[in-house]
Amino acid sequence: MKVTFLGTGAGIPAKERNVSSIALHLHNDSLFWLFDCGEATQHQILHTPIKLRKINSIFISHLHGDHIFGLPGLLGSRSFQGAETPLTVYGPVGIQHFIETSLKVSTTYLKYPIHFKELENDGVIYEDNEYIVTTQLLEHGIDSYGFRVDQKEQAGSLLMDKVVAAGIPPGPILKDLKVGRSVTLQDGRVFHGEDFIGPPKKGKSVAVLGDTRFSSRSIALCKGVHTLVHEATFAHKDEQIAHEYFHATTEEAAKVAKLSRVEQLILTHISSRYQKDDMKQLLLEAKEVFPQTYIAEDLKTFQI
Numbered sequence: 001m002k003v004t005f006l007g008t009g010a011g012i013p014a015k016e017r018n019v020s021s022i023a024l025h026l027h028n029d030s031l032f033w034l035f036d037c038g039e040a041t042q043h044q045i046l047h048t049p050i051k052l053r054k055i056n057s058i059f060i061s062h063l064h065g066d067h068i069f070g071l072p073g074l075l076g077s078r079s080f081q082g083a084e085t086p087l088t089v090y091g092p093v094g095i096q097h098f099i100e101t102s103l104k105v106s107t108t109y110l111k112y113p114i115h116f117k118e119l120e121n122d123g124v125i126y127e128d129n130e131y132i133v134t135t136q137l138l139e140h141g142i143d144s145y146g147f148r149v150d151q152k153e154q155a156g157s158l159l160m161d162k163v164v165a166a167g168i169p170p171g172p173i174l175k176d177l178k179v180g181r182s183v184t185l186q187d188g189r190v191f192h193g194e195d196f197i198g199p200p201k202k203g204k205s206v207a208v209l210g211d212t213r214f215s216s217r218s219i220a221l222c223k224g225v226h227t228l229v230h231e232a233t234f235a236h237k238d239e240q241i242a243h244e245y246f247h248a249t250t251e252e253a254a255k256v257a258k259l260s261r262v263e264q265l266i267l268t269h270i271s272s273r274y275q276k277d278d279m280k281q282l283l284l285e286a287k288e289v290f291p292q293t294y295i296a297e298d299l300k301t302f303q304i
C-alpha cells in the first residue's frame with residue numbers, strides 16, 4: 001500500500017499546498033481510494049499516474065468545504081472520461097444531498113452508478129476478502145470521522161527451496177500447493193500444501209483522520225496501526241487557537257501517534273500561516289514526542 005498526498009493545506013488553497021485530499025494505492029496501483037476531495041483535487045490528480053476510473057471509493061471525513069468542494073467536478077470528469085464502473089461515497093449525513101444537488105443543478109449526468117453510505121455509527125463500514133475499513137467519530141466543530149484501513153493477514157508464500165528439495169517438478173501443480181491443496185505426482189508421491197507454505201504475512205494498515213482536536217477517540221481508532229495520517233493545522237505555540245477552532249497541533253498529533261504505538265506519523269492539513277521555512281520547526285516539535293514523523297507535501301507518496 002502507498003499513500004499520495006494530493007492536498008495538504010488547511011481551509012483555503014495556497015501556492016504550496018492545495019486543500020485536503022489523499023489517495024490510497026491498492027492492488028499494485030490498479031485501484032485507488034480517495035480520502036476527502038477538496039477543490040481542484042482533480043487538477044492535482046493530473047500530475048500523478050492515478051486515473052479517475054480506477055477510483056472506486058471516496059471517503060469523506062466531514063462536510064467542511066475544503067474537504068468536499070472538489071467532488072462535483074471530479075465525479076463529472078470521471079464520467080466524461082468514460083468510466084462505467086460503480087463508485088461509492090462514504091461520508092457524514094448530508095454528503096448525498098450535497099452531491100446530488102450539485103450534479104442536478106449543473107445538469108451533470110453520470111454514466112456510472114454512484115452509491116452513498118452515510119455514516120451514523122462508529123465501526124466497520126466496508127469489508128471484502130482483503131480489506132476492512134473502520135470509522136470513528138472524532139472531535140471537530142461538526143461531525144468529522146477518522147478512517148482506518150486494515151489489510152487482512154496474507155497467506156504465506158510458497159517455500160521454493162523446500163519444493164525443489166522434495167523433487168516436485170515445476171508446473172500448475174505448484175499453484176495447488178500454494179493454496180494449501182494436497183497433490184499427487186505421476187509417480188504416486190503425495191504432498192500437502194501446508195508443508196510448503198511459509199508463515200502468514202501481517203497485513204498493512206493505515207489510519208487517515210479528518211480534522212480533529214487532540215482526542216482519546218483518535219487513539220482508540222489508531223491503536224497499533226502502521227501509518228497514521230493526522231492533521232497538524234497549528235504549531236505547538238498556537239495550541240490555544242487550535243483548541244478553539246477544533247484542530248490539533250504538531251505536538252498533539254505526535255502524542256496520538258505515541259499513545260497509539262504506530263510505526264510512522266505523517267502530518268497534513270497545515271495552516272497557510274506557516275511558510276516553507278517554518279516546516280523545520282513544525283517537524284522538530286513533533287519529532288520530540290514521536291521521532292518517526294514526516295510532514296506531507298502535495299504530490300508526495302509514502303510507502304506503508
Ligand SMILES: [Zn+2]
Pocket residue numbers: 010011020064066067211269
Ligand atoms: Zn479542513
Ligand SMILES: [Zn+2]
Pocket residue numbers: 062064140211
Ligand atoms: Zn474542518
